[in-house]
Amino acid sequence: MLTFEEKIAVIESFAELERKNVSLGRVNYHYEQSAYDKKTVVYHLHPNGNGFVYAGHLSGYDIDERGMVNIRDYTADELRSIVEASIRSLAPKTAKEQAVTGDAEIEERWIGPDKQALMLLYENELWCVYAGLNLEAAFETYGEAEEYLVEEGFSRQ
Incomplete structure (x- = not known):
């Protein structure tokens, strides 16, 4: 499992995401250019390594009722892939x-x-x-x- 700092490093490699600190040391990352009302790509990334990525417009992921995927046990490549796919799914049409x-x-x-x-x-x-x-x-x-x-x-x- 990646550490909190390692997950932060992967997520912050996406320049289009904006960090938002929330309670209990958790962090959200928003995609402000989203074509949808939904702007949160990474939700409640916690110092213990738990967190979620929005995959409501994606297939092949086990999503919860909010369209989120738990990324606790993701590798760096898996995390990079789902964050990239999430951003693409929210991006305005060309x-x-x-x-x-x-x-x-x-x-x-x-x-x-x-x-x-x-x-x-x-x-x-x-x-x-x-x-x-x-x-x-x-x-x-x-x-x-x-x-x-x-x-x-x-x-x-």
């Missing part, structure tokens, strides 16, 4: 993403092994995968689109 998503009924951002981002949109009764402004593929069901993205090494963010 101009390209906004141009693509428009009025889509449902939209998801998927990230690949080389940090390439794809958008999965439900529009006109199809599940469409976009790389930037380019349509990569279209599927009749969400399951087919998800299978394609997973096979290509992408994960939902």
